[in-house]
Amino acid sequence: MANILIAEDDVLINNLIKKNLCLVGHECTQVYDGEQTIKSASAFAYDLLILDVMLPEVSGFEVMAYVKNTPVIFVTAKGKLEDRLKGLRLGADDYIVKPFDIPELIERVNAVLRRTKKDMRFFDFDDVHIDFDSRKVYKSGEDVRLTPKEYDLFETLLRNRNIALSRDKLITLVWSMDYDGDDRTVDIHIRRLRKKLGLEKRLITVYKMGYRLEI
Amino acid sequence: MKLKFWQKTYILVLALFLAGLFAGILSLTVFSYNKSLSEKEETSRAECSYIASSFERDWSSLTEYGRGADITLLMASYGDHYKKQNVFLCFRNEDESVYSSFTDDAPAPGDGKLIYRNTDAGKEIVISVSICGGKYNMVYAKNIEEVIVSFRRLTVLYVSVAAGVSVIVALLLLIILKKLSLPLEKLKRTTELISEGEKGVRADERGHDEFSALAVSFNEMLDKIDGQMAYISKQADEKQMLVDNLAHEIRTPLTTIKGYASYSAASPLDEEERIDALQNIISEAERLSKISEKILDGAYLEHHELTLKAVDLSALLEDTKKRLSYVAEQKQVDIETDLSESTVAGDHELLSILFYNLIENAIKACAEGGKVTLSCRETCAAVEDDGKGMTKEQLSHITEPFYRTDKSRSRAEGGAGLGLTLCRQIVEAHHGKMRFESEPGKGTKISLSFCTPKQD
Structure with missing residues (x-):
């Protein structure tokens, strides 16, 4: 679990990011302008800062100078290439342009956390234990044999837990973009995961959306 | 040859x-x-x-x-x-x-x-x-x-x-003619430089003959073209900035709408959360429609010449006050009037939009129990509030598209950031003047002056 600081002046968007990051198990703190961001970031060593560029008082680009040791993802409506480059040159770890997809945001957050080693290494729920480093899953202490794709699918669902992922999204995230297989591949893998890990109640089918792992 | x-x-x-x-x-x-x-x-x-x-x-x-x-x-x-x-x-x-x-x-x-x-x-x-x-x-x-x-x-x-x-004559003639045609040669070189894209090049205007006269009018032409170019590129820059801002302004509510919609579709929500998400979607959609409305109004103003008729300002202000009385009551803001007889050359609908925006802004600027004063006399009118006021820095930006003195609050009140831009456009279309006086914490006064209507 990571401690994430969300600096975004639009209350609705700030709340939206917070709600989704909380769903996948992160702790979030919300700030609404540049000065507050600098204050909060220097008071506590957050694992990640999600930073809007157009903040009142002190802009996100200016905030960068004060948050040297915190990984940063810029979130902004300024989608121009020069703005993106400026953000990355200032030392941001990633850049998300509004309007963004929630799964995309979570994926990028997780990617940055993985890179900066602030990511989780183990996860436990019910009697299931997952070791991310060795890519092994244990149920009641017993090693459950998963194929590599089954493991990838399970980890993806776990990292986006409580959020429904469409079959298309799952194919993109697990099988890579240019996978030609149909949606049934996803269904078959989901069925196998349910059976192997006893997830019938947790891994539910969401009408017209896809699948959601509820923890 | x-x-x-x-x-x-x-x-x-x-x-x-x-x-x-x-x-x-x-x-x-x-x-x-x-x-x-x-x-x-x-x-x-x-x-x-x-x-x-x-x-x-x-x-x-x-x-x-x-x-x-x-x-x-x-x-x-x-x-x-x-x-x-x-x-x-x-x-x-x-x-x-x-x-x-x-x-x-x-x-x-x-x-x-x-x-x-x-x-x-x-x-x-x-x-x-x-x-x-x-x-x-x-x-x-x-x-x-x-x-x-x-x-x-x-x-x-x-x-x-x-x-x-x-x-001897042939030689002298050669030298003299070459020298006489030198200004022409120079002018030719200048035009070549200009066609190669060199900027700020001007012809040599020395002398008192036809060539120097030609150089002078040539330079005048260049100055005019440069002026036109600067004007056009400035307009293009302004348009570009408007488009950039517009993209930003549209992306923000779109992010909210998309985010809350997918949030409520993908996550298990309780009833309260669900209603909250839907309300957010509705309010942001309303903001989008407000933005498009104002942009259309602005575009209309830019491309239409107005037919100005005599408009009774005091009646118009009284009417606008009535239309906004509900908003004022909600915020417990008192609207006072000091209206003398006042007739100006204008378009009734547009002036009504103008004052609606100005008075609405004034009400928004006021704290609860605040006061807005409307006055008009001859061809002038003023809207005054005792609200939070603005700094000089803020004043210089307020008529720019999408500028907000207080972004989060304006958002909460559903502003599009285009109101004063539209007001400026309306005043300009009436060949009038709009002046802002403001002091933080004391309030803002907006003074307007218009033209007198033509006597038919």
């Missing part, structure tokens, strides 16, 4: 000059040649008649003494004497030659006639006269070769002097 203007001028002027010069020299030499010939004729005639009369006198004095004088001796003595002077004489009796100092056969022109003939020694004037009462005929010949020679010398001299002058 392509010739430059100065080259054409050079060739034409030089050709004309040479033709004139040589025609002049030719006619001069011909004239002087003819003149010296006729002079020679005169002197020859005079000399001839002088010889004839002195011969007759000598002959008659010889015959008076009665000595059996021999006329041929006299003829010979004359012939010898005049031969030294390059004059040849021939005496004939009938057609029989009595004496001749000629080296060849003497010609026989008619009596009293003058002819020219060419001999080995050169040109001769030949005159024949009858003497001794027609008994004898004297042929007089005078070599005039020296006239011809001196004429030839003169011609050669003239031609060589003329050739020299021609060369």
Whole structure:
């Protein structure tokens, strides 16, 4: 679990990011302008800062100078290439342009956390234990044999837990973009995961959306 | 062959000059040649008649003494004497030659006639006269070769002097014409630089001739074009900025709508959360529609000329106050009025939008229990509030599209950030003036002035 600081002046968007990051198990703190961001970031060593560029008082680009040791993802409506480059040159770890997809945001957050080693290494729920480093899953202490794709699918669902992922999204995230297989591949893998890990109640089918792992 | 203007001028002027010069020299030499010939004729005639009369006198004095004088001796003595002077004489009796100092056969022109003939020694004037009462005929010949020679010398001299002058003139003309066409050449180089994209290049305006006048008007043209270009690029920049801002303004509510929609679709929500998410979606959708409405209004203003009619401002303000009374009551803001009779040239609908926006902004700026004052007099109107006011920095930006003094609050109240931009456009369309006075914490006063309506 990571401690994430969300600096975004639009209350609705700030709340939206917070709600989704909380769903996948992160702790979030919300700030609404540049000065507050600098204050909060220097008071506590957050694992990640999600930073809007157009903040009142002190802009996100200016905030960068004060948050040297915190990984940063810029979130902004300024989608121009020069703005993106400026953000990355200032030392941001990633850049998300509004309007963004929630799964995309979570994926990028997780990617940055993985890179900066602030990511989780183990996860436990019910009697299931997952070791991310060795890519092994244990149920009641017993090693459950998963194929590599089954493991990838399970980890993806776990990292986006409580959020429904469409079959298309799952194919993109697990099988890579240019996978030609149909949606049934996803269904078959989901069925196998349910059976192997006893997830019938947790891994539910969401009408017209896809699948959601509820923890 | 392509010739430059100065080259054409050079060739034409030089050709004309040479033709004139040589025609002049030719006619001069011909004239002087003819003149010296006729002079020679005169002197020859005079000399001839002088010889004839002195011969007759000598002959008659010889015959008076009665000595059996021999006329041929006299003829010979004359012939010898005049031969030294390059004059040849021939005496004939009938057609029989009595004496001749000629080296060849003497010609026989008619009596009293003058002819020219060419001999080995050169040109001769030949005159024949009858003497001794027609008994004898004297042929007089005078070599005039020296006239011809001196004429030839003169011609050669003239031609060589003329050739020299021609060369000098040709050179001078070349230099002068090149120098004269220099401004034209410079102007050409300037235009070339401009067409290569060089900026700020201007033609040389020195001098007082047509070229400098051309350079001056050329530069004026460039200045005008530069001004137009600057104006157009400024407009393009403004448009670009508007588009950038617009993209930003549309993306933000879109992010919210998309985010909350997918949030409620993908996550297990309780009833309260679900309603909250839906309300967020609705309010952001409303904001989007407000933005599009204002943009359309602005676009309408930019592309339509207004027909201004007399509008009663006091009635309009009273009406707008009524329309906003609900908003004011909600915020417990008191709207006071100080309205005198006031008629301006305007479009009723647009002025109503203008004051609606201004008064709505004033109400929003007020704290609860605040006060908004509307006043109008003659062609002026003012909207005043005792709200939070603005700093100078904020004042300088307020009519820019999408500028908000307080972003999060304006959001919460559903502003699009276009209200004052539209107001500015409306005032500009009315050729009016809008002035802001504000102090943080004390309030804001917006003063407007319009034109008087035309009397029909």
